[in-house]
Amino acid sequence: MDLWQLLLTLAVAGSSDAFSGSEDSSGNPKFTKCRSPELETFSCHWTDGANHSLQSPGSVQMFYIRRDIQEWKECPDYVSAGENSCYFNSSYTSVWTPYCIKLTSNGGIVDHKCFSVEDIVQPDPPVGLNWTLLNISLTEIHADILVKWEPPPNTDVKMGWIILEYELHYKELNETQWKMMDPLMVTSVPMYSLRLDKEYEVRVRTRQRNTEKYGKFSEVLLITFPQMNPSACEEDFQFPWFLIIIFGILGLAVTLFLLIFSKQQRIKMLILPPVPVPKIKGIDPDLLKEGKLEEVNTILAIHDNYKHEFYNDDSWVEFIELDIDDPDEKTEGSDTDRLLSNDHEKSLNIFGAKDDDSGRTSCYEPDILEADFHVSDMCDGTSEVAQPQRLKGEADISCLDQKNQNNSPSNDAAPASQQPSVILVEENKPRPLLIGGTESTHQAVHTQLSNPSSLANIDFYAQVSDITPAGNVVLSPGQKNKTGNPQCDTHPEVVTPCQANFIVDNAYFCEVDAKKYIALAPHVEAESHVEPSFNQEDIYTTTESLTTTAGRSGTAEHVPSSEIPVPDYTSIHIVQSPQGLVLNATALPLPDKEFLSSCGYVSTDQLNKIMP
Amino acid sequence: MKGSLESGSRLLLLLVVSNLLLCQGVVSTPVCPNGPGNCQVSLRDLFDRAVMVSHYIHDLSSEMFNEFDKRYAQGKGFITMALNSCHTSSLPTPEDKEQAQQTHHEVLMSLILGLLRSWNDPLYHLVTEVRGMKGAPDAILSRAIEIEEENKRLLEGMEMIFGQVIPGAKETEPYPVWSGLPSLQTKDEDARYSAFYNLLHCLRRDSSKIDTYLKLLNCRIIYNNNC
Numbered sequence: 001m002d003l004w005q006l007l008l009t010l011a012v013a014g015s016s017d018a019f020s021g022s023e024d025s026s027g028n029p030k031f032t033k034c035r036s037p038e039l040e041t042f043s044c045h046w047t048d049g050a051n052h053s054l055q056s057p058g059s060v061q062m063f064y065i066r067r068d069i070q071e072w073k074e075c076p077d078y079v080s081a082g083e084n085s086c087y088f089n090s091s092y093t094s095v096w097t098p099y100c101i102k103l104t105s106n107g108g109i110v111d112h113k114c115f116s117v118e119d120i121v122q123p124d125p126p127v128g129l130n131w132t133l134l135n136i137s138l139t140e141i142h143a144d145i146l147v148k149w150e151p152p153p154n155t156d157v158k159m160g161w162i163i164l165e166y167e168l169h170y171k172e173l174n175e176t177q178w179k180m181m182d183p184l185m186v187t188s189v190p191m192y193s194l195r196l197d198k199e200y201e202v203r204v205r206t207r208q209r210n211t212e213k214y215g216k217f218s219e220v221l222l223i224t225f226p227q228m229n230p231s232a233c234e235e236d237f238q239f240p241w242f243l244i245i246i247f248g249i250l251g252l253a254v255t256l257f258l259l260i261f262s263k264q265q266r267i268k269m270l271i272l273p274p275v276p277v278p279k280i281k282g283i284d285p286d287l288l289k290e291g292k293l294e295e296v297n298t299i300l301a302i303h304d305n306y307k308h309e310f311y312n313d314d315s316w317v318e319f320i321e322l323d324i325d326d327p328d329e330k331t332e333g334s335d336t337d338r339l340l341s342n343d344h345e346k347s348l349n350i351f352g353a354k355d356d357d358s359g360r361t362s363c364y365e366p367d368i369l370e371a372d373f374h375v376s377d378m379c380d381g382t383s384e385v386a387q388p389q390r391l392k393g394e395a396d397i398s399c400l401d402q403k404n405q406n407n408s409p410s411n412d413a414a415p416a417s418q419q420p421s422v423i424l425v426e427e428n429k430p431r432p433l434l435i436g437g438t439e440s441t442h443q444a445v446h447t448q449l450s451n452p453s454s455l456a457n458i459d460f461y462a463q464v465s466d467i468t469p470a471g472n473v474v475l476s477p478g479q480k481n482k483t484g485n486p487q488c489d490t491h492p493e494v495v496t497p498c499q500a501n502f503i504v505d506n507a508y509f510c511e512v513d514a515k516k517y518i519a520l521a522p523h524v525e526a527e528s529h530v531e532p533s534f535n536q537e538d539i540y541t542t543t544e545s546l547t548t549t550a551g552r553s554g555t556a557e558h559v560p561s562s563e564i565p566v567p568d569y570t571s572i573h574i575v576q577s578p579q580g581l582v583l584n585a586t587a588l589p590l591p592d593k594e595f596l597s598s599c600g601y602v603s604t605d606q607l608n609k610i611m612p
Numbered sequence: 613m614k615g616s617l618e619s620g621s622r623l624l625l626l627l628v629v630s631n632l633l634l635c636q637g638v639v640s641t642p643v644c645p646n647g648p649g650n651c652q653v654s655l656r657d658l659f660d661r662a663v664m665v666s667h668y669i670h671d672l673s674s675e676m677f678n679e680f681d682k683r684y685a686q687g688k689g690f691i692t693m694a695l696n697s698c699h700t701s702s703l704p705t706p707e708d709k710e711q712a713q714q715t716h717h718e719v720l721m722s723l724i725l726g727l728l729r730s731w732n733d734p735l736y737h738l739v740t741e742v743r744g745m746k747g748a749p750d751a752i753l754s755r756a757i758e759i760e761e762e763n764k765r766l767l768e769g770m771e772m773i774f775g776q777v778i779p780g781a782k783e784t785e786p787y788p789v790w791s792g793l794p795s796l797q798t799k800d801e802d803a804r805y806s807a808f809y810n811l812l813h814c815l816r817r818d819s820s821k822i823d824t825y826l827k828l829l830n831c832r833i834i835y836n837n838n839c
Binding site for chain 2: 163
């Protein structure tokens with residue numbers, strides 16, 4: 001142990017890092033490396049030192065000591081490992097045994113180190129590096145190869161004395177940087193996807209497993225492939241995006257076409273739902289376009305619901321309702337409904353009851369009404385006024401309300417201005433009549449109305465009680481003067497004697513009254529052409545004239561008409577004032593007698609007769 | 613007649629039942645000289661597993677030693693490997709390839725077992741003491757714990773291998789006892805660190821021995837010296 005203690009002292013005194021191999025400034029020899037290639041032998045090397053020339057050859061000695069030997073021994077072999085080396089063969093090598101070596105120069109220790117053999121294992125490079133072709137790609141651009149080698153021959157791998165680990169490096173010929181693969185335990189490794197037109201280099205090195213130091217690299221192996229046919233092939237298979245897009249679009253287009261032109265309406269509806277166009281049930285929009293009001297009104301008249309709705313929202317109705325004293329009338333509903341309904345008695349009664357007050361007379365015969373009454377005419381003061389949008393053609397010519405008559409002209413004027421258009425429905429030519437265009441006449445009417453108090457009942461509505469088959473509109477007197485409206489009601493029951501006073505606004509009046517009126521008739525605007533002159537407020541025109549005169553402000557036309565068979569028919573001559581229509585001579589033949597007896601209706605031709 | 617018939621039938625029944633049992637036994641468990649309990653893993657698999665574990669232990673101990681050396685031993689001249697010996701030095705382990713080749717696998721295996729057993733105690737104390745060491749890096753401690761566990765596992769595997777390779781052998785070989793605990797617990801920090809250093813160095817060396825011997829045995833027994 002003394003020797004070991006001495007050794008330890010030397011070791012402690014010396015450099016702490018036994019394997020550092022730091023440069024000695026004195027130029028003495030130093031150990032460079034000790035190495036065992038196969039865990040069976042080892043060798044140590046040292047440098048000569050700078051002062052080599054000063055030293056005599058052979059003065060440098062190396063001694064070693066082993067724990068079990070306990071004495072320094074000199075190097076057994078200075079030659080086998082080369083110059084400045086000491087080689088320890090297997091007999092001198094003891095694994096797992098600590099060794100210490102020292103270097104002396106001229107008797108003086110210049111270096112020493114301690115180690116164990118299993119810590120200095122550094123195998124030789126592998127041998128037999130070669131490669132074989134595994135396969136070539138179809139494109140003849142890439143190839144796979146298998147690189148093989150043999151372990152260092154001096155390592156006894158078969159016995160398992162040393163377990164080796166290999167590391168392969170490779171690169172292309174013109175590259176400078178080596179690429180390395182992961183360590184392997186086997187002596188062969190495949191390399192995939194090498195390019196046939198390039199050359200590669202590989203090298204391999206090994207180390208004992210569990211150690212850190214690799215041995216030296218093997219010789220570099222050059223891999224070159226025999227020249228293939230240099231066909232100009234596409235290097236990479238490009239996914240045919242272009243084709244896919246084209247086919248996709250084509251498919252979509254074909255599908256769309258099939259859908260659009262398919263007879264399967266269901267699918268079509270599902271995929272391309274039709275855009276709803278604005279329409280009214282049962283009405284062809286083309287009718288409206290062409291202005292065929294008659295058909296439209298006809299169709300509309302069928303829909304009773306529509307009337308109800310309209311009446312509910314009708315401002316005319318509201319206005320008229322204000323003027324009506326009788327609350328019963330309000331609750332009765334629309335005049336049109338009353339007219340249309342079979343409840344003539346009721347309405348008549350109402351009218352009759354009102355005779356005293358409002359002078360309201362029903363202006364229609366029930367039969368006629370039922371027969372072909374399209375338009376809802378109300379003699380009721382609360383009659384709804386047809387509005388332009390009401391294509392039903394309800395003529396809202398209501399008999400003048402007495403109240404209205406009594407009202408101030410302004411009041412009369414007001415409703416007049418608010419009177420909606422009267423729409424007379426003719427079978428063939430429905431056309432809305434805009435009463436609004438009769439402002440001028442309104443004024444005239446206004447003035448006219450003011451004159452005769454009896455005639456001041458400017459109820460600007462005359463109710464169209466019926467439409468004759470010939471197409472003429474039967475008007476019934478509207479709200480009547482208190483002074484005594486001639487009973488516009490042609491109903492025998494309700495026929496009231498015409499009174500001297502006749503309703504100015506109402507187109508219906510007795511001949512007598514008409515005469516009177518005519519006599520009294522002031523100037524009537526030529527436009528209005530109100531021969532009867534009762535029409536200051538209301539201007540009625542036949543439907544025939546309507547067609548021609550509608551829209552024209554007050555162009556009056558004489559429509560010579562034959563006698564109206566029914567006395568209560570009066571053709572509407574013109575729609576002038578907002579208040580009403582100009583009654584024209586109806587086309588309906590009407591015996592004078594009957595006419596006169598009816599007392600409420602005057603045809604224009606009769607009027608013409610009457611008039612000078 | 614009857615008696616023979618009865619005995620014959622009984623024999624037949626016995627044969628049938630025994631056949632059934634034997635067939636079942638054949639199908640369910642492989643034939644094994646040591647009984648059905650030890651034959652569930654083949655020798656090759658046992659050796660493969662043992663080699664893996666010993667290799668792992670050697671890696672861990674090398675890393676642990678390097679870590680300790682880096683942290684605590686640099687510049688302190690703990691070149692104690694020349695002075696101190698390992699507690700397992702008394703075991704007659706082969707020191708080179710020729711000696712190992714000439715050593716019988718039984719001896720080798722018993723040597724391995726002795727080494728493994730002798731390290732049970734030091735490893736246990738190593739873990740305890742490293743935990744108590746102030747500022748002990750987790751790298752050292754975790755590896756110590758791992759090594760202790762793997763050592764036990766390897767011991768079990770080796771005992772199984774031993775039972776298979778040398779059936780009926782007794783495993784009563786004495787193993788060296790470690791007595792370096794006081795030096796690990798000394799108050800002198802340098803002395804303590806020196807003791808740790810020595811222990812770790814010895815551990816590295818012995819794990820290398822075990823690893824090498826096992827690989828040798830593996831190639832010899834399983835691969836017939838043709839690894």
